[in-house]
Amino acid sequence: MPSPLTHDDPQTIGPYQPIARLGSGGMGTVYLARTAGGRTVALKTMHARIASDPAFRTRFRLETDAARVVGERFGAGVVDADPRAEMPWFATEYVLGPPLDEAVELCGPLPEASVRALGAALCGALGQLHASDVVHRDLKPSNVLVTAYGPKVIDFGIARAAGDEHLTRVGVALGTPAFMSPEQAGGQEHSAAGDVFALAGLLVFAATGRPPFGHGQAADLIYRVQYAEPDLTGVPDSLVPVLAQCLDKNPFRRPTTDWLAARLHDGTGEFADHLPDALLADIGRRASEVWQLTPERLPAPIDAPDLAPTAVPVRWSRRRLLGTAGGAAAALAVVGAGARALIEGTGGAKPQPAVGPTNSLLPKKQLDSIWQIQIGEQDRFESHMPSHPRPLADLVTTVTGNLTGVAAQTGRRSWTVPDMDMAWQIASDDTRLVALVSPDDPASDRGTAGGTALLLASLDLLKGEMNEPFARLTDFNGELFPDQVVCTANGVVYVAVGRGRYIHNTFSAAQSWYLLAVDIGTGKLLWRTPLPARRPGTERFYFLAADVVGSHLVALQEANDGTVHAVVRDTRNGAVRWDRPLDGVEADRVRLPLTTDAQHLYAGTGRLRALRLSDGKTVWDSASSRRGRTYGPPAVQDGTVYAVEKGLGLVAFDPASGRVTWEEKGGQGADADLNCPPVIGSDYAYSKRGSRLWAVELSSHLPAHSYKTTGDRFVAHARAKAVIAQGGGFLAAFPLR
Template identity: 70%
Template sequence: MPSPLTHDDPQAFGPYRPIARLGSGGMGTVYLARTAGGRTVALKTMHAGIASDPASRTRFRLETDAARVVGERFGAGVVDADPRAETPWLATEYVIGPPLDEAVQLCGPLPEASVRALGAALCGALGQLHGSDVVHRDLKPSNIMVTAYGPKVIDFGIARAAGDEHLTRVGAAVGTPAFMSPEQASGQDHTSAGDVFALAGVLVFAATGHPPFGHGQAADLLYRVQYAEPDLSGVPAGLVPALGQCLDKNPFRRPTTGWLASHLHDGSGEFADHLPDGLLADIGRRATEVWHITPQRLPAPAGEPGTASTAVPTRWSRRRLLSTGGGAAVAVAAATAGTLTWGGWPGGGEPQPTPGPSNSLLPEKQLDSLWQIQVTDPDNPYFTDDMASLPSQPRVVGDLVVLMAGMNLNGVVAGTGKIVWKSDDVEWTWQTTADAKSILLVTSGDDHSSGLHTSKAKPLALSWIDPVTGAASDPFVQFTDLDYLPLDQALCIADGVLYVVAGRGEYSLSFLASQSWYVAAVDVSTGRRLWTAPLSPRRQDPPRLYVLAAGVVGGRLVTMQEATDGSVHAVARDTRTGTVLWDRELDGVDPDSVRRPVVTDAQHLYVGAGRLRALRLGDGGVAWDSGSERPGRTHGLPALSNGTVYAVEQGLGLVAFDAASGRVKWRERGGGKATKADLGAAPVVGSAYVYSKRGTRLWATGLSSHAPAHSYRTTGDQFLIHEKAGEIIALGGHFLAAFPLR
């Protein structure tokens, strides 16, 4: 995933200008770079300090030669290189496709046909290397790029420049323990037979998702590689004999790459024909994404001199314009570096720059963020002030953060903050919901085709939004008996089913006694409505929500609902029939405070914003209540991770509760800063810290130390984790920003 340049990254290497970082480590850095003519390359460098060692320079030159040997068919073609420069560099083609480890993470273990085609192609790559007396020495999933035309082997020792933290040195050998050959692990000579051993390990990983000798500490892996039998569980039976021979501890008994290729695949068909659809879609997304990357350079840390960067104007290349087709508009960059706004008015036309909420660009905030972009609030001239205050809830969809801003849905690359698409203005009354990989557009309501307002209503309709381009498909189903969609009532998608609140009757911007209201479940793969359940009438007053939050767990649609009298109820429905299983009023809960995703596990619904309570999903009864142990205490919104519920307690700070019993596991130490704790912002939980909002800062509290460790300046009041990007995404104060997740 590309990341911004740092303040001290060089301005250029020869004719190549870096525009983003692709990876960095102790040996060097890999950049995405472009020439003045627009050619995009991957540019690999060696740190100047390491380059002072003549042996390191010689090795860099030899590895550059190896990349040339493998050529463009099986590797990233070498475009240019200067191994004698003060900072040696190598420019290769930028390969369009994910590394094999990311491909398996995205799609799961590959089908046998994919593994066979992959293995045969890699045999060709290694055969070409070995025919020139070159061995790779570090073949592993992250060094194999999967493209639509076949795999490409990269990083001939330069993987160390790409910053692979799993590398270790054993004797004179360098490699990755999980994919080393036994002879390499013991410091002996690694020959072409060692590459065959590593290739078999790679194919085991591709077929199963795990290396043949498991995971763990380097010393344990090195021992197992030398003495333990490989774990071939999950490998298709037809592949076991060939891969078993390649994993023989004795290098002289291993087959050649030619023999292995002939036992894997007959060479028929195109390589893309053997790849899963999800992997092909990811390759297509990457092909589009690379044309949307523009240079971003992080400022120098406080107290350090900054390195002035040369501004690079945004260019709309022919290919980039084509890639945004299908009606998807691309946001316009604002004049301030790192600050973007977007918005607009329905009715078509070219996208125009839209000012921020005060009709001018806001100054860039002095945040501790990896990136920040300015956003306008969701805006509709027909919303009442009450409805306009509804929070836009960002969602994670693949590599993107998707959210409403202005009157449009926007796709933002989590790793860079780059806005890659801005949705069509399809209808005046529309909203979306999403799961981890897809976005559903739900439209209905007043037909404005003949003026600003008529009484003609349009049926509820469902369409897909392409997560790559933001373009909306034609509706795949319409329901003529449902013609009104209240704001923010496309509740959720779960297990391929959309849950939505919709109505029928006279169209109005307010609820009317003559209207009828329902919650419906729709199978989004077929468009078939599974059930429709009636809801109680609403008061005839300015619009309010029926459902404040929703989620599906254990065969139940769990919702937080606002009743006619303004009280908040937790309600569970059977997802098969829509029947209400239980309905519990939540005393002391303000409707506006729970307009966030519900927090559940297999046993409980967890409710904060007052007393922290766990309701049993089976019957809605109270399993535990923080007020029973600490009467009068007020808690904020909860977060759940690994059997622990985290919530901010007013005047104290973070408290961790056992999810099953409600027992307090720990309370934050040294909570002097906790007096500013924000009860309206739910914590988010990483692997080492739990993060909570206090005043203008997001504080990280150690999961082991239970004490505040560091903080980030933020305007946000909503936070979510984008695990793939390793970021905390913050929305609020007219900015979307990303912070490092630790």
Template identity: 65%
Template sequence: MPTPLTHDDPHTFGSYRPIVRLGSGGMGTVYLARSAGGRTVAVKTMLAGIASDPSARTRFRLEADAARVIGGRHGALVVDADTQAETPWIATEYVLGPPLDEAVGVVGSLPEATVRALGAALCGALGQLHSTDVVHRDLKPSNILVTAYGPKVIDFGIARAIGDDRLTRVGAAVGTPAFMSPEQASGEEHTSAGDVFALAGVLVYAATGRGPFGHGQTADLLYRVRYGEPDLSDVPAALVPLLGRCLDKNPFRRPTTSELAAQLHDGSGEFADHLSDPLLAEIGRRATEVWLITPQRLDAPITQHAESPTAPTATMPRRRLLLAGSGLALGAAAVGAGAWAWSRRSGSEPHLPVTSPSNSVLPRKKLDSLWQIQVADSPYGTVPAVEPLAVGNLVTLVAGAGLGGIDARTGDVLWASDQMEIHWQIATDGERLVRMVAAEGSENNAGKPGGFPLILASVNLVSGKAAEPFAQFTDFNGVMDYNQVLCTADGVVYAAAGQGKYDTYFLTSQSWSLFAVDISTGKRLWTKPLPTRPDKSDRLYFLTARVVGSNLVALQETNDGKVRVVVRDIRTGAVRWEKPFDGVAPDRVQRPLATDSDTLYLGSGRLRALRLSDGTQVWDSRTERPGRTYGPPTVIGGVVYAVEKGLGLVAFASGSGRAQWEEKGGGGTKADTSAAPVIGTDCAYSKRSSALWAIDLASRTPTASYKTTGDRFIAHEKAKVTIALGGKFLAAFPLK
């Protein structure tokens, strides 16, 4: 997702002017740029400090050479470059199509016909590269752009000539662990056969939505690539034998790119003929979207933040240290406190008004964020989703190297941890922050028989440090990655934890339980068993949970990937009732639940109201509004608010489900149904494209628009702000 330029980004690259950032990392930045004549390009740069290393500069020059070799048919055409500049840069055509990983994320796993056509085309790209004795060495879904005319391979940052080891440290594994070849994972010579291995991994991902060796910590992935068997269980049956040959540990038994292409596809038809309608629509959307992007540049920081105190004294488990040292998985470049990356944006920058589909121009006023800081990704990825938490006067968030505390009114970073906290092991009741803490000594032996105790502690909101633990349990293995804090309320913490041998996946030999702990005494109030997870499962038991009265209300993912509503008695843990939440993907409902004192409201499809006491359906939106689709709801003051696809914000009476009013003005036709609306006293806030719109609750019309990269939004009642997270930025907007 594009993000604004920083105040110190270059103003030109040759004849090209940067408009926004497309991505940034520890090596450099990629920009969207345009020439005076309107030509749009992608400009990749290398940080000046890194460019001072002769070998790094040589790599960058070779990257430009490799991109020229593969050319515009199979790659992004190089249109200009200056690899001798103080900040070296390469300008290529801007490819009109999504990266393969994003395409799969939007439309789902690709059909066999698409996978075959994609694979054959990629064989052609790699074959052309290999014909010049160059190997890619980092083929992965994010380095493949899907266009209507065929895939294009990009990012040749570690490509090199076969047999040339001058730019590779002996014994070092260079590349992306999930898509490495075994020989590459061992630091050995990576030949064209290694690219074939990586290509097979890419095709498994395209067909199933996951890599052949799963995901997890770097060391675990490298081990599975070298010694484990690939998981081809969901690959179309006709492709299994062929991809299995490509994933052979012995490079000499793998087919060549020409052999593979011949067995994948006969070359008939145009590439677009083999693409699904949703994928073609996504390509078309991307092609249109690039022309709607306007230049954005942040102001210079107002103040510099000194380094914060370090967070909890408890040590990191071994698997977290491996990740911290790998340098392969962290997000944005780090400056300031810990490994967080900050930049400040005030509300003073001029902002262009947004025009709604009805051509009514919103009032010209300051429409920028109240504050904005740049944040890195969570060290444990984004599945499940990372959510900002409102606690006291703070917003807390796991990013970069760990948990951080931000003043919700000002955006000042008050403290930042470097303890690699896991974001699903932290919860708040709005006033207290509770987390699981790693036991001392667990960094050296996460697989110790019997494990280490499970430790729970509160977080000091002034320093960010973990307080003295209030509970320790030796019958749970505290180093299990999938241990989870569901929620906390009324002085009780609700959590799930496992017993048995540690592994990067769930194991059928493990046993798992849900339990409640009294914070004041540290005593366990009750424990209830959870169903056994199958081997190699990596999905958490609980998607979201909250306490309502005497009920623990949760959405729980089953072993077959479906969602169930489960309501328990908070006093005993006994299940009061449960029923399926049909028609939703688990990842779409990892959001706070919408409830009032006696009813649960479910969206992400049709809207439903279920009585908390017994699960009886109170009303269903299909009764009065059949065929309509809604996002997740928000309920407040006896009114249920939700975004209706193609219409915008709609308000329903909570008791009857009857629509009370609809948004006016036509501005909601492109409203985002993935996020619940945030409701203030006078306005509701809803995402539309790259802006957060304010809808006046009295007139039911949009009154303001705020440019944002966010895709997750929460209300911070104390600070009177709407918090937005997404696109590597945390920002605050008005809550009126």
């Protein structure tokens, strides 16, 4: 439903005046707007901060084109557009009807007659798209608006031409997990048959009030979609065989939309005749209320700064890859993941908390958090290296399109550094942050090894600006995509950098790579050591995680054969002290902050083991003491190692022997998340289970209380006495006790 405009929403957009907000997300905002003559439209815009990116502009233009293809009969007709504006926008008719998910919430599961009429009409919409060689790829209840004249399909943010591999690449799953096709969930080509699968799932939802593969975490849903049978309990008996055929795992055995339409409905009667009275009443109410809306604009918060953080001039910012040769193609390859952050639909979209320079906090009653702010969806480069919230003095920092610093106690955004969107090129310790940066004028700062010189700078924590670079290394190429700030500690930054020519975001046989140690105070290169060659064409970086413990530079590295190695180097000269493969460890599951103490490196995600830092010998291994048990990533604090055990919950170990000192009681830990390391406080250990963060009392070993959270990454901020959570487009804080 519409919500008031914010103080910084535009007064006009083209010939339209915004009246209210219909929804907002990481990439844009949808407004209810009117012309001077009184025509009401839904107006979709793109955020100015990404409007300079040609890849996102291309995606926005293609979304407009797809909406035109489906037309007014089956979609929200496009009435105006300006994709070349400084802030691109397009306007569609304002659809007078609720999204299907709201309709089912209002009326309960729809009668069979409604489901059949709905399905037949949606077959017509998809058929029109498919006839133009366009597939929707994100058909779900919130993208179908129910009107008295028939359903309308909206939100073509990830629609594309059938067979087109330029805008998205095979191997990346895009869409909404609960309504994906199996091939889409596996990152493969989603054809018209995939839309038929999604349509069948949508009709199961309409008939039962639940998706055919249930609810839960995205990874679980993706697995079920690919391998589990759909739950058709509650679907009318006459519809079960029809929808079951559409939900076949093999796309070649699914029927066409014409076949399905003929078996759903004979086409007689008006669409409204098949709708429940309560739904018709809601449609009528919406039609009446839209004409009663008058512009309402919220005042600027009292604590609003004079200038938005993005207006602060930043002398040294992370380069925009899309400006380099091949960069636009690279962005097009990954833009699909970011497209999921596009606001859902046009008319009837659910309002979301707005992202603004004032960092307004969400009401505490919505969640159990101390504070929560919207920071945007996951970054478009998270497939290369995810961003984790990191404590930094009194702040917590994270990368979601921009580098953001937030006061850990209050949730107030302190600063934003735009365009620093590559988490692997930023590192921090407890007191400082260091990043790879680019010159304002790359042409004037060329290096001798191809591209621009490698520049390193620290961040001014008060102003949120990058300082002048403290190091300028001309014999390395600062433009290479895999250049990586590995970690920083004790006034030294460790960097993996290359020489040679830029090759479309990958490693090349013509490149040579090194690990450097650079003094932050003087900019002096302390040492460099060569790194083994990476397989040409790979986009997987050298370092998965790293930290400094005493004189040890401890790291997890991925070898060319995909195995993960624990490698310890001497911080004084970079010499490798030992290198041990960690069998059974998957690289994508250990891209997390390392777990170490003064004597050991602890590795989980399968077996749990302790490696001695001095020589790499295995001190203990759960494969011997607790054979067959599976563990998530560990945490260590105050002489105890903690990990979540599959099917049990939290378990505590003696770090020297691996002996279990206690196990969680109460039986509530069976569904504990094995992807998140626990966070340890003085009285409680915190572990994610489903959509809640549970506090397990360290004295009784029993779950004590829980907090609702959208987070999937957690870290302790000791100064703020808070557990910081990131995920679902939000950053939040919970009590750490």
